[in-house]
Amino acid sequence: MLSRSFFDPARLRRAAAGRLGPLRHLPALVRLVYAASPRLLVASLALRLVRACLPVLILYLAKLILDAIVVEHGRPRPLGWDAWISDPHRARLAGLVAMELGLAVLSDLLGRLSTLVDGLVADLYGNAASLRLMRHAAALDLEQFEDSAQQDRIERARRQVTGRSSLITQMFGQVQDLITLATFAAGLLAYAPWLILLLAGALVPAFLNETYFNRQGYRLAWTRTPERRQIDYLRYLGASVEAAKEVKLFGLERYIAARYRVIADKLVADNRSLAIRRAAWGGGFAALGTLAYYTAYATIVWRTVAGEFSIGDLAFLAGSFQRLRGLIEGLLLGVSQIASQAQYLDDLFSFFAVVPTIRSPPAPAPFPRPIAEGIVFEDVGFRYPGTQTWAVRGLSFRLSAGEVLALVGENGAGKTTIVKLLTRLYDPTEGRILLDGRDLRAYDLDAVRGAVGVIFQDFVRFDFTASQNVAVGRIEARDDAGRIAAAAGRSLADGVIGRLPLGYDQPLGKRFEGGVDLSGGEWQKIALSRAYMREAEILVLDEPTAALDARAEFEVFRRFRDLSRDRTAVIISHRFSTVRMADRILVLEGGRVLETGTHAQLQAQGGRYAELFELQAAGYR
Known part of the structure; x- marks a missing residue:
């Protein structure tokens, strides 16, 4: 025999809602x-x-x-x-x-x-x-x-x-x-x-x-x-x-x-x-x-x-x-x-219905072009969602306009996190980042990301043509053949593309018929060309040359140093022969700034940087 609760109106309404609710x-x-x-x-x-x-x-x-x-x-x-x-x-x-x-x-x-x-x-x-x-x-x-x-x-x-x-x-x-x-x-x-x-x-x-x-x-x-x-x-x-x-x-x-x-x-x-x-x-x-x-x-x-x-x-x-x-x-x-x-x-x-939390403000401030003062990290702390460990904490430093800054530190020191915060892929958990005296969050999000050209170590190998792979850096200029060729020349990718059967029209990768795959070093030169294609206010290279030999990396960064005159730039690399070309070096440990100075100054201090430099140099003796 059915109980009275079976005919309870509230229960029946809930059952109907459960069955027909998805129709909304x-x-x-x-x-x-x-x-x-x-x-x-x-x-x-x-x-x-x-x-x-x-x-x-x-x-x-x-x-x-x-x-x-x-x-x-x-x-x-x-x-x-x-x-x-x-x-x-x-x-x-x-x-x-x-x-x-x-x-x-x-x-x-x-x-x-x-x-x-x-x-x-x-x-x-x-x-x-x-x-x-x-x-x-x-x-x-x-x-x-x-x-x-x-x-x-x-x-x-x-x-x-x-x-x-x-x-x-x-x-x-x-x-x-x-x-x-x-x-x-x-x-x-x-x-x-x-x-x-x-x-x-x-x-x-x-x-x-x-x-x-x-x-x-x-x-x-x-x-x-x-x-x-x-x-x-x-x-x-x-x-x-x-x-x-x-x-x-x-x-x-x-x-x-x-x-x-x-x-x-x-x-x-x-x-x-x-x-x-x-x-x-x-x-x-x-x-x-x-x-x-x-x-x-x-x-x-x-x-x-x-x-x-x-x-x-x-x-x-x-x-x-x-x-x-x-x-x-x-x-x-x-x-x-x-x-x-x-x-x-x-x-x-x-x-x-999922909405992003990192968005442009209702009335964004005009983005400075060119950047006049630079970027300041003020007591910045950040931890990745779902973790209790701080990736960076109490981080304070200045990146002046037109300066080339190198970030040095062991894995987990916070180098890539700084880049993600700089490009607003994440926002600080505490503290703030200033661009020309204004909080980075006061600017239009697209303007911020459009002003920064970043090449990560784990860059994407697009199964596009060589020309399109370069144009990814500024995709709206994909029909500008001159700009694409100039960007490829700056990154030394023009030599790689010149050897391809179809040149700039050659499909890359093995996913589709007719595609040609490249070596790791050749792909990295293609990826580097995207940074030059972007012609951004700030250039960031996050370990993008790991697959290049020491001579090729030195040449790439020498050209990068020459071609980034009057631009603000950040370099992350484990090779100190490259890092020493920066105007200033920031040594990170545990998400904090441990040392800062030029290569000569840090060597003279005999601190963590000097220790890491000697460890790497010993491997070449």
Whole structure:
């Protein structure tokens, strides 16, 4: 016996909200689709409206044809075509058949046209949603990319951006079926309205069952996002050109395959368990719906035998009831499936709802061009999100305009963190950074990043042409061949590009056909050219020459020193032969400034810098 709590209104409202709550994203999805292609969206709806009315018309014509045939059985047969055509009753029968043929052909044509339009709408929506995803991702903070939970969210959004394009088609199909259902129901209500209630009542449990298991399926997919990311990564390791050398040399094939198999088997087991329970319960509820249909069908047959319905009525009612059963079942299950897919939309729209914390102020100060005074770190402290350790703390120093400053320190000293703070990839946890006397956060974010040209050690090797790889430094100038060639010349990349078969038009990398891969040192020269391409107020080189030999690195930095005259520059390098060319050297330890001065001054002090210099020099003796 059911308890009173089962019928509690508040509990029922919460249950309904849980089942239908995800539908709140559907209006936003429709707006996205409408923005992608307003005309095609309207055309799709119009086609479905016409198609929705055709089934009941065709079935009603079939009823009229059957009734006319029954009447013809009691009349003399015609002797020829002339007698057939001249007889008004038989001419009407021929006309009914012709009309049914015409509607059948029209229905087929409209169906194919609707499929075509829906496919175009889905493609345009997929492109528009992908572009929005990329634009939104580009606006997020670096912190929001480096956090593993946010990476899971981004991964889920990436999977849904095109994976749910069929949802619009399914929604429109539901609207079409609802109109068709209304036309059939109107006909059946005149004969036996209680049969409709019987059928609907029998199908509601199947709807609730599907809704429940759809929610379970989404919950399983959501909780298994980290495992899916691991599987994608292992699949990448096992079949990528970037990892192929080390996988082969270290014999990692079996290890990677074993890890993949363990995770994949767990996912398959979870899915299998859910699928078995879903099939078992679904089969029972489907049998209940079938029983209700045949109860109604038997009632219609009995009333026809009793003379209450004609043969045409029997065909119309039986056909209408069969279609109505399918429509009601389809609508109930369709709503459940749409709600299920809409849960995945939550992954997409919740990602769109993530807002960056590092943004431009409402009224940014004008960015100084050129920089007159320089940059000042005032008691800056920063720790990465999710950690209790300070990357830098109590950090204070000045970088004067036109000065070349070198940052020296062991790994973890805070060198790269300073660069990230300088470019506002992160904001200080405490303290502030001043640019020409104003807090860096007072300027427009794009202006700050546009004024700084940074090349990191882990720079990206874009699978673009050589010209485009250089132009990445100032992509809006990608058609300026002279500027690209000049930037390549400054970084010594012109010699690398000159040896390529297609020169600046040569695709780089092995990802696409016709691409040519470069050595680590050659890639670094290409990457360095991006800093010159940018022509920024501040140039930052963060260990970008690690793959170059000592002579090549010395030449690169000598040219960098000469070409960065009157520019503010920061150099990070472990090679002291390069560091000594800077105007001033900052020695960092534990996120604080330990020493500062020129190479000669620091050597004379005999402190940490002198110790590190001697350790490195000893390796060359």
